[in-house]
Amino acid sequence: MEQIIKQAIAGSDADYTEIRIEHEARSQVLFRKDKLENIEGSREQGGIVRALKDGGWGIAAFNDISDLPGKVKEATRMAQLVARNIDEPVELAAVEPVQQVVTADLKNDFRSVPLEEKKKLIEEYNRILLGYDKRIVSTNTRYTDSFRTVTFANSEGTFIVQEIPDITLLLVAVASDGSQNIQQGFESLGEAAGYEFVQNREEDAKSAAKRAVDLLSAKPVSGGKYTVILDPSLAGVFIHEAFGHFCEADFLFKNEQLKKVMKLGSRFGNDDLNVVDEGFIPGLRGNVPFDDEGTPRAKTYLIKNGILNSVLHSRETAKKMGAEPTGNARAISYEFEPIVRMTNTYIEAGHQTMKQMLSEIDHGLYAVRAYGGQTMFEQFTFSAAYAFAIEHGELGEMLRDVVLTGNVFETLRSIDGIGDDLAMFGGSGGCGKGGQFPLPVTDGAPHIRIQNVTVGGK
Amino acid sequence: MDKLLEALKDRADQAEVYREQVKTIPIEFRSGKLESLKSTETQGAALRVIANGRLGFSTTTDMSDVSTLAKAALAASKFGEEAKFSFSSDNPSPRHDVYDREIVDISEEALVNLGERVISRLMDADPKVDINLSLSKRVETVAIRNTSGLDVEEKRTSIGLSAEVGKTSEGDIFVLFDEQQVRAMSDLDPDRLVKHIVDFLGYGEKIVQTESKNLPVVFTPNGTIALLLPLLVGFNGKSVLMGTSPLKGRIGETAFDPRFSLTDDGTIAHGVRTSAFDDEGTPSSRTPLVSKGTVEGFTYDLWTAALAGVAPTGNGYKGGLMGGGGFRTPPGVGTSNVLVAAGDRSEDEIIASIEEGLLVDSVLGLGQGNIAAGEFSNNVAVAFKIEDGKIVGRVKNTMIAGNTYSLLKENLIALASEPIWVMGALNTPAIAVDGVSVIGQ
Secondary structure (H helix, E strand, C coil), X not given: CHHHHHHHHXXXXXXXXXXXXXXXXXXXXXXXXXXXXXXXXXXXXXXXXXXXXXXXXXXXXXXXXXCHHHHXXXXXXXXHXXXXXXXXXXXXXXXXXXXXXXXXXXXXXXXHCCHHHHHXXXXXXXXXXXXXXXXXXXXXXXXXXXXXEEEEEECCCCEEEEEEEEEEEEEEEEEECCCCCEEEEEEEEXXXXXXXXXXXXXXXXXXHHHHHHHHXXXXXXXXXXXXXXXXXXXXXXXXXXXXXXXXXXXXXXXXXXXXXXXXXXXXXXXXXXXXXXXXXCCCCCCCCCECCCCCECCEEEEEECCEECCCECCHHHHHHHCCXXXXXXXXXXXXXXXXXXXXXXXXXXXXXXXXXXXXXXXXEEEEEEEEXXXXXXXXXXXXXXXXXXXXXXXXXXXXECCEEEEEHHXXXXXXXXXXXXXXXXXXXXXXXXXXXXXXXCEEEECCEXXXXXXXXXX | CHHHHHHHCCCCCEEEEEEEEEEEEEEEEECCEEEEEEEEEEEEEEEEEEECCEEEEEEECCCCCHHHHHHHHHHHHHCXXXXXXXXXXXXXXXXXXXXCHHHHHCCHHHHHHHHHHHHHHHHHHCCCCEEEEEEEEEEEEEEEEECCCCEEEEEEEEEEEEEEEEEEECCEEEEEEEEEEECCHHHCCHHHHHHHHHHHHHHCCCECCCCCEEEEEEECCCCHHHHHHHHHHHCEHHHHHHCCCCCCCCCCCECCCCCCCEEEECCCCCCCCCCCECCCCCECCEEEEEECCEECCCECCHHHHHHHCCCCCCCEEECHHHCCXXXXXXXXXXXXXXXXXXXXXXXXHHHHXXXXXXXXXXXXCCCCCCHHHCEEEEEEEEEEEEECCEEEEECCCCEEEEXXXXXXXXXXXXXXXXXXXXXXXXXXXXXXXXXXXXXXX
């Protein structure tokens, strides 16, 4: 394979050529209610060629990897067409060529666990979810694993083979009191780990089911402005969704007005606010030893002491913006070209305790876990899985239907408390951008307190 | 495929092979400039087997090694769910109106020119805007064969055009989005897309405040998805079977305003999800969901229909609810084309009749909130204030919340008279409802 790839690149007429070939083995077990909805083991292979010719990008993606020279030609033809229609040629920032093999070191390799054993484990979790209470009407219990072997080579002499493991477990319980009140509780887990990661999760299943039942009697939140404490999971989703996407340079680099908004050195928050994207922390889902352009991982401070310090780059955006590539060019699979994405993104721990932050709030909300989040430029919205009222410095009754929204810049400036309890969350889903979903990422944060947050509700 | 089915005959009760070959040409423009051209050529096969009464599934991209595929699916079936349904045996003829020669033949250069024309028209209207535009043509062949005698194949085309137009000024970023997905080149209407964006850019120049209170909201056809999404979930036969749909057991009940009718129709001309058969080979059909306010039916795939003891409705789609899962995913219950019946007043007349309210064109956080119970709670992305029947400016950082089931039963003001295709496969007019909770600044 190595020779075939190298020969195809050597025969290219383009100014820059890269080939990425991927082999994947994956399995899934999915229960819904009392039905095993899917059980499968599957294999997939494919490749993508990206060529730069006269400053234009051409791309060809395919499953049939038997004709790489033909695909190089196709990508080059596309690149020439683009070059004829642009006035500013694409250039790439320099990256040191590298030859390396990165192997996955799994404690208990999920590929050697029989499908039957996976099914038994997931069936047991499903049984716990369903049997927790008679008001549990449905479940969604999903196990996935994926082991990808990705080979990347380019015309600058880089040749990298990386093994990328990923394992997830989703535990969802849906409860109903027989009327139109339908609530759900969930645990969503994911890591770049072995099978041991999904074992012994009985307590997670119970807590998901308990939450669904508890939410049946929770009151909907009243809409309005609140001082809010976000738990580490929700704060992680906030920093990823609302701020992280803003730092992806492909979103900025051709837009002069947005570049002004994201001018390095601008103040974005209080002195104790530090936000990081870090390409490798052992075990985390967002890990990228080398990105899909062959750039090594980095630890990038997006915000340092409240000041915008850096954004995230591919080779193209780094060149255009006069920066160094940060190892953030990622693709979800061989079907896609790399675009600028996050890896493991988090707010660094501060010095306050949760108790201290709580005690200073007279009337507010403690919002826990993210049910989802979306951002559109400066506006963000994300929903908490559940929340608790805060009255006179203490946690009160459970609340539901808590959707938080606001302007990211105002909200970052309104963070007035950062906890000392950083935690990271891989989750079982992933990040979506430009039609590429789900990309494994990790988000994290300590507890944070934000003043003046708009909460939707009736 | 024949060899695979033949080989499985003695080892499985039933087997089904789904095969797709897809070619796409996606083109991206960023900040008004061509960014990249891509061609993709992918193929894959999915095998479902029922052996000893149990279901197994596996997929592959390697067509030269189908014996590994057969082994994997059989292995999965050993521990699979009991399957009390039969694979489809009707053999619907392929439709010819889902394959457009013009899309097949259009060159990359012509697509680039089309994109540039749309961009220059938007720039003419407002030179200060930043435009990201995507165009993508798709040509696919789907073939399904099974041991019940099904042997169908259909060639389908589609073309998508989407534009994101942003205007940044001090302390404000205003972004408009519109998209079209059609099966034939002649159904693509770039003029409509340009007009929608240019009109709304004009409405958005001034920013106005709104107080927190209950207000009437006019959802534009694009905006209706915020209101209708809970229904797409609620009428899904799987939600009904699982007991998570509030519509369970309510067929024949008047659960909506008598002016409201909703249909799932996989057969309608010009629908982007129209096809002769679904991803299980079941013939596509027209399924009334709500007829003049009365709940009429739900959508089903083979498995869910068998469990519910009803006939499948041709809604077995790979990827489930919104479909588009490709060969990798097993089929589940999804929507085909969804149609909301039109009313008798124009959208402009409805707006003119509103003393104070909002016009909502898009929201953030779609699908959040308690969708199963019919609740939506969204930040508006593009919305305007209506005062004395006129659009007076744009509202920002504003949330809307309500319950679709109660709004469409008790609070329907009007359905507009001009349904259009939005979000690909949704055909709807603007919908106005009263009493939406609005949280302003």
